[in-house]
Amino acid sequence: MNLDIDIALLCSTTLLFLFLLVVLNKILYKPLLDFINNRNSMIQKDLENASQNADDVSVYHEEANQIILDAKNKAAAKRIELLASARADANKKLDAKKSKLESEYSEFIKTLENEKAELKNALRSQMPLFREALKAKLGKI
Numbered sequence: 001m002n003l004d005i006d007i008a009l010l011c012s013t014t015l016l017f018l019f020l021l022v023v024l025n026k027i028l029y030k031p032l033l034d035f036i037n038n039r040n041s042m043i044q045k046d047l048e049n050a051s052q053n054a055d056d057v058s059v060y061h062e063e064a065n066q067i068i069l070d071a072k073n074k075a076a077a078k079r080i081e082l083l084a085s086a087r088a089d090a091n092k093k094l095d096a097k098k099s100k101l102e103s104e105y106s107e108f109i110k111t112l113e114n115e116k117a118e119l120k121n122a123l124r125s126q127m128p129l130f131r132e133a134l135k136a137k138l139g140k141i
């Protein structure tokens with residue numbers, strides 16, 4: 001009888017174990033494995049998206065560098081243009097000042113020539129007086 005009870009107990013334990021395996025497989029293991037598989041696939045998708053985002057970022061970075069390079073080139077061209085314009089304005093002002101000074105100088109020279117001529121004429125008109133004064137001084141010696 002003991003053997004019958006042991007076999008019955010072993011059979012019932014085996015049946016209970018198998019029943020628990022089926023129930024746990026259905027309730028716990030399959031949902032857990034499904035969750036892990038879903039999680040792994042989501043991680044894989046996130047990695048792919050991150051890789052795609054990194055590629056997009058590198059494209060945007062290159063685009064930003066190109067925009068910065070274009071802006072630098074435009075700024076350099078504008079600077080050159082402004083410097084040329086400033087030089088042209090400075091040269092115009094310099095030329096205007098030179099021509100003004102040249103005209104003032106030529107007027108000064110004309111005035112000086114006129115004064116020279118007047119002085120010569122005044123001295124020539126005074127020459128007879130100087131000769132007489134010189135003769136008088138030499139006569140006293």
